[in-house]
Amino acid sequence: xxxxxxxxxxxxxxxxxxxxxxxxxxxxxxxxxxxxxxxxxxxxxxxxxxxxxxxxxxxxxxxxxxxxxxxxxxxxxxxxxxxxxxxxxxxxxxxxxxxxxxxxxxxxxxxxxxxxxxxxxxxxxxxxxxxxxxxxxxxxxxxxxxxxxxxxxxxxxxxxxxxxxxxxxxxxxxxxxxxxxxxxxxxxxxxxxxxxxxxxxxxxxxxxx
Amino acid sequence: xxxxxxxxxxxxxxxxxxxxxxxxxxxxxxxxxxxxxxxxxxxxxxxxxxxxxxxxxxxxxxxxxxxxxxxxxxxxxxxxxxxxxxxxxxxxxxxxxxxxxxxxxxxxxxxxxxxxxxxxxxxxxxxxxxxxxxxxxxxxxxxxxxxxxxxxxxxxxxxxxxxxxxxxxxxxxxxxxx
Amino acid sequence: xxxxxxxxxxxxxxxxxxxxxxxxxxxxxxxxxxxxxxxxxxxxxxxxxxxxxxxxxxxxxxxxxxxxxxxxxxxxxxxxxxxxxxxxxxxxxxxxxxxxxxxxxxxxxxxxxxxxxxxxxxxxxxxxxxxxxxxxxxxxxxxxxxxxxxxxxxxxxxxxxxxxxxxxxxxxxxxxxxxxxxxxxxxxxxxxxxxxxxxxxxxxxxxxxxxxxxxxxxxxxxxxxxxxxxxxxxxxxxxxxxxxxxxxxxxxxxxxxxxxxxxxxxxxxxxxxxxxxxxxxxxxxxxxxxxxxxxxxxxxxxxxxxxxxxxxxxxxxxxxxxxxxxxxxxxxxxxxxxxxxxxxxxxxxxxxxxxxxxxxxxxxxxxxxxxxxxxxxxxxxxxxxxxxxxxxxxxxxxxxxxxxxx
Numbered sequence: 053x054x055x056x057x058x059x060x061x062x063x064x065x066x067x068x069x070x071x072x073x074x075x076x077x078x079x080x081x082x083x084x085x086x087x088x089x090x091x092x093x094x095x096x097x098x099x100x101x102x103x104x105x106x107x108x109x110x111x112x113x114x115x116x117x118x119x120x121x122x123x124x125x126x127x128x129x130x131x132x133x134x135x136x137x138x139x140x141x142x143x144x145x146x147x148x149x150x151x152x153x154x155x156x157x158x159x160x161x162x163x164x165x166x167x168x169x170x171x172x173x174x175x176x177x178x179x180x181x182x183x184x185x186x187x188x189x190x191x192x193x194x195x196x197x198x199x200x201x202x203x204x205x206x207x208x209x210x211x212x213x214x215x216x217x218x219x220x221x222x223x224x225x226x227x228x229x230x231x232x233x234x235x236x237x238x239x240x241x242x243x244x245x246x247x248x249x250x251x252x253x254x255x256x257x258x259x260x261x
Numbered sequence: 262x263x264x265x266x267x268x269x270x271x272x273x274x275x276x277x278x279x280x281x282x283x284x285x286x287x288x289x290x291x292x293x294x295x296x297x298x299x300x301x302x303x304x305x306x307x308x309x310x311x312x313x314x315x316x317x318x319x320x321x322x323x324x325x326x327x328x329x330x331x332x333x334x335x336x337x338x339x340x341x342x343x344x345x346x347x348x349x350x351x352x353x354x355x356x357x358x359x360x361x362x363x364x365x366x367x368x369x370x371x372x373x374x375x376x377x378x379x380x381x382x383x384x385x386x387x388x389x390x391x392x393x394x395x396x397x398x399x400x401x402x403x404x405x406x407x408x409x410x411x412x413x414x415x416x417x418x419x420x421x422x423x424x425x426x427x428x429x430x431x432x433x434x435x436x437x438x439x
Numbered sequence: 440x441x442x443x444x445x446x447x448x449x450x451x452x453x454x455x456x457x458x459x460x461x462x463x464x465x466x467x468x469x470x471x472x473x474x475x476x477x478x479x480x481x482x483x484x485x486x487x488x489x490x491x492x493x494x495x496x497x498x499x500x501x502x503x504x505x506x507x508x509x510x511x512x513x514x515x516x517x518x519x520x521x522x523x524x525x526x527x528x529x530x531x532x533x534x535x536x537x538x539x540x541x542x543x544x545x546x547x548x549x550x551x552x553x554x555x556x557x558x559x560x561x562x563x564x565x566x567x568x569x570x571x572x573x574x575x576x577x578x579x580x581x582x583x584x585x586x587x588x589x590x591x592x593x594x595x596x597x598x599x600x601x602x603x604x605x606x607x608x609x610x611x612x613x614x615x616x617x618x619x620x621x622x623x624x625x626x627x628x629x630x631x632x633x634x635x636x637x638x639x640x641x642x643x644x645x646x647x648x649x650x651x652x653x654x655x656x657x658x659x660x661x662x663x664x665x666x667x668x669x670x671x672x673x674x675x676x677x678x679x680x681x682x683x684x685x686x687x688x689x690x691x692x693x694x695x696x697x698x699x700x701x702x703x704x705x706x707x708x709x710x711x712x713x714x715x716x717x718x719x720x721x722x723x724x725x726x727x728x729x730x731x732x733x734x735x736x737x738x739x740x741x742x743x744x745x746x747x748x749x750x751x752x753x754x755x756x757x758x759x760x761x762x763x764x765x766x767x768x769x770x771x772x773x774x775x776x777x778x779x780x781x782x783x784x785x786x787x788x789x790x791x792x793x794x795x796x797x798x799x800x801x802x803x804x805x806x807x808x809x810x811x812x813x814x815x816x817x818x819x820x821x822x823x824x825x826x827x828x829x830x831x832x833x834x835x836x837x838x839x840x841x842x843x844x845x
Contacts, residue, residue, distance in 0.1 A: 091840070095524065098567075099586065102587065133436050165500050167430050176436065305542070339805040341794055356790065365781075391812070424504055
């Protein structure tokens, strides 16, 4: 994924640690979130960006509306079944390196809403790095989560995020064929069909958890 | 509990308090158009009129246009499922409000499950459009003559009607990509 | 495909009509200006919107089904999450509907506190509206100013109930508990500063020529159309109809308070903006009257089968303990009946329809969300406008997707 990967693969292990620290420091200090505010937690997310709890001092200066320009996706709010394919698509559109914070009880595990309409945890749709409990979590909790994510970013290695090899990229399934939502047992279960989304991102295949 | 009182001192917008309360309206309607009224219930300060399905459009039109009643605002249109063993199973409630006289009335249509068709009231109040779509989506009540009857809240390919009593709370299968 | 565009306003000259000049795009569901997960299908002719169709359901939570599986007291928590900018209003509507079914009256202090908290919540909701509406139209500073004031209100609500955004402060038969010590002084402090803050917002926004140009004449709806489309609240009062449920069907003692109903006659985004700004001032007046009316007294109704007893009584008296246990374990036994209770939420007429067939759980709870109905008027309001105007219209309707999709 860029120059740092090429350099990392050429250098011996001992020198990449310095490169790692530099790159990780740069990445953690400017984690730009993608606006993915869904419900009540989105209002608390807006409170985090406002002047009392200022997330910009931690590097999350701008909330980019376009996922192509974002680093971290803060899923704040309940994800309904109709919205889950959209969530996956926005996640796929984010370029590497990317992280996901699941904010609030509904994003973490379905929350109060254990019913037909809500996905019981956003980690059924995207891989999550930091989970925040609360309904809604206080703004300070979101700031703490961003700080935890920054610690996690510092522990990464550049070698973890390699590009997919060309052959695999060429055989990737056509994007845009996300699974549609379904609500009943009238359809047969999709156990043998492959899940039709694009090649798994390196974030998804990451070694470190 | 008494009926919600009209404040006497405030006459900024409404005409002087109408001599007809909703229960009087219901009684008058039963006298004049007996085939429109199956049953009248007055409880908790509210009046409910059960209207046969075929007459609902005529009754709504009458209640909207007659100068004494002026129910020009459809506050709500919702459905109710009594349960799979009940006959009639489904209900559709129309909550009417008058912006000039500030009184409220509820009309109710009872439907069987096999024949869950009601004529639409979209031509009377345009706001009924989305309410009827929601009732169709969640209960399966079909509104004949509706310009655009399709699902509104649930995904378009959803099978079943979610708010019926025999639809399980957790649905049939959890959503997971993993 | 038709080549003529029907809704071009007269002053626009159509130079040519190429075939297939219309493009259908999807605005949302992930969009910074749609105030939540709203998807609009826009049929565009260049920049001009031919047709805008909202596609909702991306936040459908199945709350109405969930109510049927929870006791009445447990449902209060679910109502917070509907219109999440006005949770105390949702709580109030639901709780009052259940009280109507049970036919119990709330003591005076409980009613005054309810009015005070609801009006504070209304101010908070309008502050979010102002911040996000101005943010969408480009005025980013206003967002930070309004959220600063909103933090003060949320501090007050948190002091009373423990929750900033999901307080669940009201209970069937009264309040969760009485106000903490010193609360009146804190509310008074907030009120003293709020007028100056409102003047500050006016200075920032109202005289701004860009804001005026972006909002005047946009999204017009006439009075008859507004009633026909079911608009309510500030959206209706911006079109000249002076209808406020607090005056038309008063509840919780609103008929004893002295406040005006702001009405504007232009029917466009600018009129709705002015109505909401004036409403904040009226709410400010009501809170001041409520604070001056607070007298010591009980906050819960005297109905041991419905209202939880005080904690001290529960620890010392046997009957209170038994009532507490039965209420928590089995719930309130509500007689059969149905009720529709409307209140004036910050967005319009919030109506709760509860149907009970006896027992501790309702048979059906339906919320008539004002944003649901207000959004259905969007196709009518957005004929012939441009894409940037859609953003202004959505902001002026003040929609909250939690209430629309429930």
